[in-house]
Amino acid sequence: MWWKNTEASLPMGAKLLSLILYSDATTTDTLGKSQLHPIYLSIGNIPAWRRNKFDAKQLLGYLPILKPISSLEKKTAAFKNLVRETFHKCLHHLLEPIISLKDSMDLSVNNEKYWFFPRISTIITDWPEAASFCLVYKSPNSNLPCHFCLVKKGNLTNINLLSNEVVLRTYSEMRRHLENNISNSVCIESVPNFFGTFRKYM
Numbered sequence: 001m002w003w004k005n006t007e008a009s010l011p012m013g014a015k016l017l018s019l020i021l022y023s024d025a026t027t028t029d030t031l032g033k034s035q036l037h038p039i040y041l042s043i044g045n046i047p048a049w050r051r052n053k054f055d056a057k058q059l060l061g062y063l064p065i066l067k068p069i070s071s072l073e074k075k076t077a078a079f080k081n082l083v084r085e086t087f088h089k090c091l092h093h094l095l096e097p098i099i100s101l102k103d104s105m106d107l108s109v110n111n112e113k114y115w116f117f118p119r120i121s122t123i124i125t126d127w128p129e130a131a132s133f134c135l136v137y138k139s140p141n142s143n144l145p146c147h148f149c150l151v152k153k154g155n156l157t158n159i160n161l162l163s164n165e166v167v168l169r170t171y172s173e174m175r176r177h178l179e180n181n182i183s184n185s186v187c188i189e190s191v192p193n194f195f196g197t198f199r200k201y202m
Contacts, residue, residue: 002121010117014104017116018044021123022057023133025065037063039094044121060094063087081191087132088194095194133195134169137187144187171195 007016022040040057050056066083068074104117123133127147131138134147144150150167167173169186174193177183183190 006119011115014115014117016045017105017107017118018121019098019118020044020051020121021060021125023063023123023125023129025063025129035065037065039063039091063090063094081189084132084135084189084191088135088192091194135189135191135193136169137189142187150186 003016003018010016020042022042023037025035025037039060039062041060042051042057044051046056064086066079066086068079073079098118104115106113107116108114123130125133128138130136130147136142136147137145143153145153146156147169149169151161151165155161174183174186174188177186177188178190
């Protein structure tokens, strides 16, 4: 549905270039148990079986992993905010080539030129990282731990919830809470979110 709606909004003759991001912090043995945080890019226009091959993904770079001086510093609000701000500033740097593009581009596919509009269609990551992207509280005690909706912690496993009881975390709704200084009521951090300035590419 998203794909059809987005492509329908493009000029006549243009096609959607679906960009998929993959992000997952990992530990490598070859670098002496170093922890790395790679982020990859793939194209959603190619079939899933091909997209899942290793050579169908392009490494964009590594997000920094900040290390606190002590366990006390790790728990401070200042350090946690620094980690969040660094994460989103680095996303901006890594995706700058897409941001700096004009609205569209011409690409050659099988010796034919096509007019594409690039859009980030999805980000594949685990739950804690999804919280980092969306700046949702990571605490297990958070009343609204889901990065996708505003369902309370106690109701996340309730399969009998009605559709009107599931409120989504839309961009406009989160923006409203931030602008009114009530971000804590929806359990999001008061840190500039990179994707807020990247709306037209999603």
